[in-house]
Each structure stands twice: as structure tokens, then as C-alpha cells.
Amino acid sequence: MQLGRETLQIEADALLALKDRLNGAAGVRFSEAVELLRNCTGRVVISGIGKSGHIARKIAATLASTGTPALFVHPAEAAHGDLGMVAQDDAFVAISNSGETAELMAIVPIIKRMGATLIAMTGHDNSSLARLATVHLNVAVDKEACPLNLAPTASTTAALALGDALAVALLDARGFREEDFARSHPGGALGRRLLTHVHDVMRSGEQIPAVLASVSLSLALAEMTRKGMAMTAVVDADFRPIGVFTDGDLRRLIAHVQDFTRLSIADVMHADPRTIGPDQLAVDAVRIMEESRINQLLVADATGVLVGALHIHDLTRAKVI
Template sequence: MSRLFRQQALEVLHIEAQAVQQLEQYLNDDFEKACQLILSSQGKVIVTGIGKSGHIANKIAATLASTGTPAFFVHPGEASHGDLGMLGKGDVVIAISYSGETAELLTIVPVIKRMGLGLIAMTGKPHSTLARLADVHVCVAIAKEACPLGLAPTASTTATLAMGDAIAVAVLDARGFSADDFALSHPGGSLGRKLLLRLSDVMHQGELLPRVHRTASIKDALLEISQKGLGMTSVVNDDGSLAGLFTDGDLRRILDQKLDIHQLAIEHVMTVNCITAKADMLAAEALNIMQQKKINGLLVLNAQRQPIGAMNMHDLLRAGVL
């Protein structure tokens, strides 16, 4: 029985993959016109559909909204009972129906046309009523559904979703939408944290910053490392500028040399040319540096090369960057 499950599943995946691949033939002038209509819109994009097409429409609206195109989903049944009031001047409507004959959509088309809004139809039937009434028709026709009965929307909804993604990403690229722009619409998730968080947001500073003078003994430096709990301490000159860095890894190395930690000054064993960062550096960038250099922490310096902060991998982990 399990073999039959796998065989049927493989058939479904094959049919749906083929349906998506065949969409390439529909990346034509009509596709470009649809993208241009969305790009030049002075208002919002309203995506609408019913049933399975409604679920796909909802997701396409969400993708557009998260990639720089203000968009939302409107249920066509609710639209004809008041929700058309959400539409305004300069808006563009994307109506999704594989048959192109969905009654609830055709009911609201005259209102959309009377308002002078752009109408993009996504159907699998280029000669359908919805396709003919639209300003632009984007075809999503498939050879067959993955459902063995040929009834449940499967390959058709997959193809429509993929075409919606193609439109959203094409428009995103044309807008010059950046990673920072993306982060602004995703501030609550891990993507937003990775793209927006800066070292100034996560670094230890003030009394929490580990710091000793270059003439301090190794013992004093170890006490500072222990008290501040970052596994390292900055070493500074008389003017507060950075002289070097001492880590618990350095400690392990000097213990092998049997040095006198009570008398020897930290300046004799510190790392002089250590890697540092600025407070406005993105936390994601700092993470990349630390991983490449195989280090566990960074000192943050100001313009006078004075340590103003310190952070380690645990700070990035707590902030959700790692």
C-alpha cells in the first residue's frame, strides 16, 4: 500500500511540475502589460477569487504586499455586498478564475469597469467571458489536473500561484525593491531582525563593557572577563583608544607558556590587530564576519577608535539573528 502512495504522489508532483514549467509560454506581451499596469498604478492592487482560486488570490495579495506593492484580498461575494467600497481611484484588480466564468466575479466586473480601474484576469481559458472583459489576460492554462478524477483544483492552482509569484517578483525587481525595504514590512519576524538589527541594538556598553588598561596585569584582565561574562576584554591606552584584545582563548595559550599572570602586563600577551566593528553595522553583517573569521566576539569602536561596545555569538542568538 505504501508503494501505491508513493507512486500516486510522484505522479502528482510530476504533473504539477510540468504545469509550472509550461507557464513559460505565457510569459508574453500580456504578462508584461500586466506587470506594467501594476507598476504604474497610483493606488492599490486588489486580488479577488472564490473557492480554491480565492485561497490562491489571498496568497498572491500577501506576496505583493510584502514585496513593495500595496495589495489586499477581497472576496467577490462580499464585494457585491459592500466591500467594493474598498476600491478607489488608481487601483488595479486581479481577478482569478480558472474557468473565467465565475458568476461572483462577473457580477462585479461592470462596477470595476465603471470606476475606470485596471482589470487583470488570470484564467486558463483565453476565450472566457472574464478574459474578454479584462484589460489584460494572463493565461495559466494547464494540460490536466493532478487529481486522478480531473476534478479537484490541483495543478491549476499551483500554476496560478506560480504565475502570481512571477508577477510579484518581476514588479519587485522593476521597483528596485531592496532588502531594507523588505525588512520594513517584516519587522516582527526573524527576517526583519536579520535585516534591520544593528550592533548598537545588541552590544554591551557602559558599565557592561569589559575594559582594562594596557598596564593591567593578566590577572586583572581575567577578573574583568569573568565579571563581564563575554569571554574577552578590550585593552585600552591612556586616551581610551583601543590597544588590543584579550580573550579566554588567549588565556589557554599563555597558560601553556607558564607565564606569571600576577605580574605580567596584559599588553605583552594581547592581540593587537584585532577585528573590530562600528555601532551602525548590521548584526547580520557582523555575524557573517564572525563566521568567516572563526571568532566568537567583536569590539565596537567609535570614530576615535575607543571601545564603546562588545558583543558575542550569544547576543546574536538571543536577538534572533543567529
């Protein structure tokens, strides 16, 4: 347990030291790197080998999901054909703690000759890779968390954190919004919330429970039973919703009415029901339901015609909630 705490402390200290360095000349270089990446008209290519390669893959994935087209290229594979994935308009980010990684140094001169921007992340300002870079970002740490001071631990944490800092700075500079993030994550919870529209999940056509205002309460209850939404819309002759009646209304009615045969649905409906448009986001329907404390919602088009109905279970099944 003690060694675990010491490991976390060493890595935390490394990150705090990296943060403090950004207050000085390192911060200027960081800003230069952000501008180079922001103005890159191609893609951002991240490369590294060993543990740095794993960090490079994660940074590339984070950039790609936050609005910066990025990919990972393995430096050894690049020397055997994959260098064709790098173009003149790209920015190449090379990650190496020593700054002397042979596989990177074999391809960096070619990348420089083709005109691609080179950004290096190393732990040594005077390393070969640092000297060749357009911008060098120093991710040096005092020591590794490994008791032998050998296994990449604090150094890879620092590189990963600086990669996240670049991604977040670029995200902000590009004006990246929740909607943009959702488009990159359509299978995630945020994607479902921000990309799912009411018309994607609403019940339509014969599935909509609806009766005219002139029908009896008994016929309205039969419509509710057939459609299985625990409610029915009440519509006028043009199929515009003018009221709604729910199972909850029925339970409250039973408490003080014995004879339903003389009642029409117009006598007991709630007039002016809440509605939502079919092109609105499904998450807006959730908000209306929560604010109004209702489980069903009618869907009306721009002309006011009833085109659908939503139950809270529809939104749950679509994983909007």
C-alpha cells in the same frame, strides 16, 4: 503512490505548457500586465472565490511582501459593502478558471465603471471575464490532476505559479532588494540579519570589560571574571582600545609562564584589536568574527572610543546567527 506521481506529472506538465505559452502572444499580455501593475498608483486588489479565492489570497500576500501594495477582497463580500475597498487608481485582478464566476461578474462592471484597471486570469480566452478585462492572462490546463477531472488542482497550480511570476517580475522591475524584503519581514531570519545593528545587541557601559594598559595581569583577569565575557579590552587614557586579552590567550600563557605576578596586561595583550562601529549591521560583526576566528569583538565609535563589546553569544541570542 502511482496516483501521486501522476498528479505531480500532470501539474508539472501544466506549468511547462504555461511557460511555453509565454513565448508567444501570452507573453506580450504578461508583459502588459506587469507594466499595468508596476504603474498602478493605487493598490493591487486580488479577488476570487472557492479555490481561486485561496490562490488569490496567496498572490496578494506575495505581492505585498515583495514591494507591491496588495490586498485580497472576497467577491461575495464586495457585493455587500467591501467594494468600497477598491478605488479608481487601483488595479483589480480577478481569478476564475471558468471566467464566468457569478460573484465576480456581479462586481466587475462596477469596477470597470469606476475606472480601475481590470486584469483577468482565466482558463478561457472567450469567457465573459476575459472579454471585459484590460489584459487577460490565460491559465488554461489540458486537464485537472483529479481522476474525475473535476477538483481544481492543475488549474489552481497554474494560477498560483503565474501569480508568482507576476510578483517576481514586478520585484525585479521595481529594483526590490534584500533590505526592502527585510523591512516587510522584520520578524523573519532575513529581517533580523538585515535590520539588526551592532548597537542593538552590544554590551555597553559598565558591562564592557576594560582595563588600562598599566594594570597587572591579575587585575585584568579579575575584570574578565566580573564582566563574564571571557575577554577584556585594554584601553588608553582616552578609553580607546589598544589591545585585547581573552581566555584563549590565558590558556596559551599558562603553558609556558609560571609566575603571573610580575606581568602587566600590556605584556601579554594582542595589540591593534579588531573593532566594529555601533551603527554597522550585526551581520557584519558575524562576518568579522568568522573571518578572524574570534568569539568577541570590540565596538568603537567614529572617534575611536570604546563604546561596546560583543560576544558571539549575544548575536546568537538576537538570532542574527
